Amino acid sequence: MVTALITGIGGQDGVYLAQHLRDRGVEVWGLTRSGSLPPELSFVHATPSADIRNQQELEGAIAAAKPDEIYHLAAQSSVMASWDDPVGTGDITGLGTARLLEAVRRCAPSARVFVASSSEVFGEPDRSPQDETTPIRPASPYGAAKAYSHHLAHMYRRRHGLFVAVGILYNHESPRRPAAFVTRKIARGAVAIARGEQKELRLGNLEARRDWGYAGDYVRAMHLMLQQDEPSDYVIATGEAHTVRELCELAFARVGLDYRDYVRSDPALWRPAEPVPLVGDIGKARAELGWSPSMSFRQLVNLLIDAELGWASSLPVPQLGDLLMDVVISDERSG
């Protein structure tokens, strides 16, 4: 039986990945700071509690799980929050990968490792779409930390011969996204307005374009990367860009409203350095992994709205007040 260890298991991707691996007969271990897991992950084995900022605890967790596969998802995962805490972001999202890979090298050198990189490493790219050869030029503290993590993964692959695959993940959404992310903010706002609980929705730049996919699709790609003969880098995206405006249009239409009556663009919410369109070229993932996204943009927006309408009975959704630190803090919340 294959054993997998997931860091950041309490976050959006961690939960989807744990379920995906379980369905494929993998024994799943989760690394958390508190040592306890949310009820929906009752099938997951918890390692002794470990903080991504503590090398020894990471080594202890790896020694306990004895994993064949390690999925490194733990991060301070919000670009916005990284402006408020660049040091903490660098420590968790950047140095966390150094500590993890060093722990793998010492305790489980034959394990296969997935490292979650991000389209944010491209910052303001000079070409579109971007692929695995696009120059890395991060434009936020989050992007810089992810770029550090991304490059360091290559060091362990080349110099130490570790099997380290890097997934350059574009935005991927789901009902499990925390409310501070724009997709969830819009879905939540549209439903609240439809219910008469809210009068308007204030957003940043409506013309901002993103390549938005479904998180459930992206975790499949992570697993596929570790089933290849050789580790490599893969852009995981949809290949389509949509504006925040389009997202609003679809979301409000789903609840029978016209977004133009409710959505306000508020300059105070604009990101300090708004990147130019990030759109991924998934040719390599398609050819080598046989991967492609299963969900269209419209289906994704519908899913977000539908979950919002009925979430209390079905999906465990993070609370509004928890906001930004979805992976790291979710561990604390569950404990």
Next chain:
Amino acid sequence: MPTALITGITGQDGSYLAEYLLDLGYRVVGVTRRTSTDTGSRIGHLRDRIELASADLLDQTSLLALVEQFQPDEVYNLAAQSFVPTSWEQPVLTGEFTALGVTRLLEAVRLAKPNARFYQASSSEMFGKVQAVPQNERTPFYPRSPYGVSKLYGHWITVNYRESYGLHASSGILFNHESPRRGLEFVTRKITYGVARIKHGIDRELRLGNLEARRDWGFAGDYVRAMHLMLQQDEPGDYVIATGETHSVREFCELAFGIVGLDWQDYVVVDPAFYRPAEVDLLVGDASHARRVLGWEPAVNFEELVRLMVEADLALVADEIARGVIRRETMVGVG
């Protein structure tokens, strides 16, 4: 009288920069860490002209207190774990210090003295597997050591603080720069110190790695002038600082042995144990941007640099013999 704060003041560049700024009339505050070994030999002669303050790049609070106390007009971040082979052995510590240390210091400046001008010591190691020859400020980076990865993070976070927080933060992408104050673990100093020991009859051979490795070597005294110039510009920016010429380790040996009247081929032994892993490709800098904007160019050429270093080491070894630090009779025959 402007105040300059220098981290890494006990290093080669720190000591040259301190001298340079003192001569320009600056009040110079050097930041040192408490260590159990004496690291102050390079600034011994400056002790009565500079102030030393204790702070640590690993400790955010100490940096904030430092900037609050001294209210510097200029901050030069030269501190780093700067030896590439060590970065392979201690990637996490290298990341803490060389990467995240930059963010901690920038954050301290942003919070306590946001109008201070900031210099980040970036490195040609960031180019690694070079994507173009020669390299300029727009050449994509491709680091190949944990040191290069950490320096690259420091570079991006400096650019971030400039673009997003409006700090006057500049990044100097410095190619190799040498001097009699270079550490003995660096190849140039290893050669000139080795030549001096052979000339004085202490050693009979000099073991080196790849003699065909080529570098763009300048004189550290020239490079600190460029750092200062960057902070005198109206706008902050990125600058490649280099000579634009490369020379091989073999050429360096030829010149160095020639200066003391010896033939390098009688003494140099090639030892594969000294080959660097992931040897970088042809690193040669294009400093035309610095020449145009800063009016900077190197004053000391390659031959003068080698001579300067050999003569300094001849005097050093003579002094070590005179003080009984090394003795001829015990050393001869050992090598």
